[in-house]
Amino acid sequence: MNTQTAYRTHTCGELRLKDAGKHVKLVGWARRVRVLGGVVFVDLWDRYGITQVVFNQQWDKDLYEQAREIDREFVIQVEGEVRERENKNPNIPTGDIEIKAASFKILSKSKVPPFIIEEHTDGGEDLRAKYRYLDLRRPPMQRNLIFRHRLLQFTRNWLSEKGFLELETPFLIKSTPEGARDFVVPSRLYPGHFFALPQSPQLFKQLFMISGFDKYFQIVRCFRDEDLRADRQPEFTQIDCEMSFVDQQDVMNTFEQFVADAFKSLLDYELEPFERMPYEEAMNKYGTDKPDTRFGILITDITKDVKGFGFKVFDTSEYVGALPVPDGSSITRKMWDHWEEYIKRVADVPGFFYVTWKDELKAKGPIIKILGEETVKELFNKSKVGPGDALIIMAGPWEKIVSALGTLRLHIAKELNLIPKDRFKALFVVDFPLLSWNEEENHWEPNHHPFTAPKESDIPILDTNPGKVKAKAYDLVINGVEIAGGSIRIHNQSLQQKIFDLLGLSKEEAYQKFGFFLEALQYGTPPHGGIAFGFDRLTAIMLGEETIRSVIAFPKNKSGRDPMLDAPAPISEEQLKELHIKIIEP
Numbered sequence: 001m002n003t004q005t006a007y008r009t010h011t012c013g014e015l016r017l018k019d020a021g022k023h024v025k026l027v028g029w030a031r032r033v034r035v036l037g038g039v040v041f042v043d044l045w046d047r048y049g050i051t052q053v054v055f056n057q058q059w060d061k062d063l064y065e066q067a068r069e070i071d072r073e074f075v076i077q078v079e080g081e082v083r084e085r086e087n088k089n090p091n092i093p094t095g096d097i098e099i100k101a102a103s104f105k106i107l108s109k110s111k112v113p114p115f116i117i118e119e120h121t122d123g124g125e126d127l128r129a130k131y132r133y134l135d136l137r138r139p140p141m142q143r144n145l146i147f148r149h150r151l152l153q154f155t156r157n158w159l160s161e162k163g164f165l166e167l168e169t170p171f172l173i174k175s176t177p178e179g180a181r182d183f184v185v186p187s188r189l190y191p192g193h194f195f196a197l198p199q200s201p202q203l204f205k206q207l208f209m210i211s212g213f214d215k216y217f218q219i220v221r222c223f224r225d226e227d228l229r230a231d232r233q234p235e236f237t238q239i240d241c242e243m244s245f246v247d248q249q250d251v252m253n254t255f256e257q258f259v260a261d262a263f264k265s266l267l268d269y270e271l272e273p274f275e276r277m278p279y280e281e282a283m284n285k286y287g288t289d290k291p292d293t294r295f296g297i298l299i300t301d302i303t304k305d306v307k308g309f310g311f312k313v314f315d316t317s318e319y320v321g322a323l324p325v326p327d328g329s330s331i332t333r334k335m336w337d338h339w340e341e342y343i344k345r346v347a348d349v350p351g352f353f354y355v356t357w358k359d360e361l362k363a364k365g366p367i368i369k370i371l372g373e374e375t376v377k378e379l380f381n382k383s384k385v386g387p388g389d390a391l392i393i394m395a396g397p398w399e400k401i402v403s404a405l406g407t408l409r410l411h412i413a414k415e416l417n418l419i420p421k422d423r424f425k426a427l428f429v430v431d432f433p434l435l436s437w438n439e440e441e442n443h444w445e446p447n448h449h450p451f452t453a454p455k456e457s458d459i460p461i462l463d464t465n466p467g468k469v470k471a472k473a474y475d476l477v478i479n480g481v482e483i484a485g486g487s488i489r490i491h492n493q494s495l496q497q498k499i500f501d502l503l504g505l506s507k508e509e510a511y512q513k514f515g516f517f518l519e520a521l522q523y524g525t526p527p528h529g530g531i532a533f534g535f536d537r538l539t540a541i542m543l544g545e546e547t548i549r550s551v552i553a554f555p556k557n558k559s560g561r562d563p564m565l566d567a568p569a570p571i572s573e574e575q576l577k578e579l580h581i582k583i584i585e586p
């Protein structure tokens with residue numbers, strides 16, 4: 001890498017003891033400036049590292065006086081000699097040397113930065129967002145974005161080597177079906193007409209397969225106008241892929257290899273082979289379709305075991321589930337109350353029963369009396385816990401209760417520190433239901449998107465029992481986070497039409513929305529399927545970051561705004577007029 005320019009001979013991360021005696025020219029930001037007994041020390045920073053520069057009164061009084069003007073984040077150019085340091089700093093690669101300054105130039109001054117530009121800062125999230133360019137100077141953000149770059153390059157190279165073609169698709173399009181709202185762009189030339197920004201390149205990548213490209217990828221921005229939810233961005237980056245003449249296994253195997261290779265190459269981490277877990281198993285054991293399999297603590301279905309004792313709550317519930325709490329017998333009453341309050345708040349459930357087993361069984365409420373000690377101990381046994389542990393029991397509708405137990409499982413594991421750090425566990429969740437029933441709007445909805453193929457063996461029950469039809473869809477989950485999702489697509493026009501019928505989309509509506517695509521399906525469509533990765537998520541998970549905002553250079557904030565640009569913002573009357581748009585004040 002050649003970093004030599006008209007301004008510098010070396011970067012701030014380059015010089016070592018072997019360079020002692022060399023005359024060099026460095027440029028960078030004055031990260032720290034200390035004046036100590038007639039000496040000015042400047043930690044000169046650039047993306048490559050930090051080098052200490054020294055101005056000593058005894059060497060050059062004038063220069064020393066001038067150097068006292070250097071302040072934090074000034075951009076300076078220094079010329080001088082590399083020499084061995086007296087007080088070496090073993091924490092940085094350049095810690096053995098320093099620059100004995102012979103001259104320097106202030107290339108640009110800096111206002112006092114609004115927060116400390118160091119590994120740890122005193123700046124709150126809002127302030128840092130407003131001055132994002134300064135936040136990006138901090139080491140963690142530099143590391144994250146440089147890692148992001150490496151993952152991007154790795155992805156490009158890996159996919160290209162495997163024969164995927166990087167093909168681009170347009171941003172100004174008509175709606176794509178990923179289930180969110182579209183961002184729309186008004187057309188000036190066609191009054192009252194709008195483009196939509198892609199929620200994903202779904203239909204284009206399928207068209208590429210019809211065009212015969214066989215393997216496609218694109219690292220592409222997608223736009224979804226969703227309500228604000230935890231850690232979503234209205235624009236985000238996908239690694240979008242599609243392959244022809246493949247079944248589910250082909251796609252999953254290919255991308256298992258991709259992820260395993262990325263972890264190995266960038267983190268030197270060997271992932272275990274990815275489990276394929278059916279959706280129902282994930283729900284029943286983990287209470288979620290994105291199970292965190294780094295730790296045990298599995299939900300157990302105890303519906304049959306607790307019915308018939310005359311306990312109304314159990315007898316009348318569709319489902320009763322138990323969640324073990326290892327070492328739970330020593331949990332304080334206060335903690336139990338806190339957990340119960342938490343789950344009532346987040347899952348809208350009436351609460352839970354719990355039993356602790358120290359020397360004897362203890363419970364809040366009458367549960368031991370009603371079920372008897374033997375039965376309760378059997379429940380412990382069935383949940384693979386015993387003396388010293390505790391059991392949480394909840395009853396109600398299946399989906400609601402397993403989900404609540406799943407939420408509690410994660411919450412408790414976090415609070416009790418049961419999740420191993422620095423560990424990655426990846427799996428594919430498979431066999432999703434193709435459709436789910438929308439109570440409010442009274443029709444079926446696709447769980448993935450309407451182009452996902454049903455399992456062949458389930459096609460006969462599409463008319464009679466649509467809710468039971470499984471999809472050829474798969475999600476990749478790492479550490480409890482959905483990292484990618486995809487499916488085998490429908491490549492047959494009449495089956496596609498049938499799915500639209502089930503979704504309550506009339507022929508006219510379907511044609512109006514996706515006519516071009518339905519037309520295309522009739523010209524020799526290969527069997528095909530694909531997957532799309534949330535690239536920001538993958539980056540964040542690999543870096544152990546809690547939020548994708550930490551791996552995006554200029555993200556929107558939690559309120560979906562860009563505080564630096566102050567966007568979204570109104571536009572001028574003229575612009576509105578040109579676009580034939582009138583604002584109706586809310």
Ligand code: ASP
Pocket residue numbers: 178199200201202241485486487530531532
């Ligand atoms: N287009 C889908 C999505 O964005 C992914 C896929 O099916 O390939 O979720």
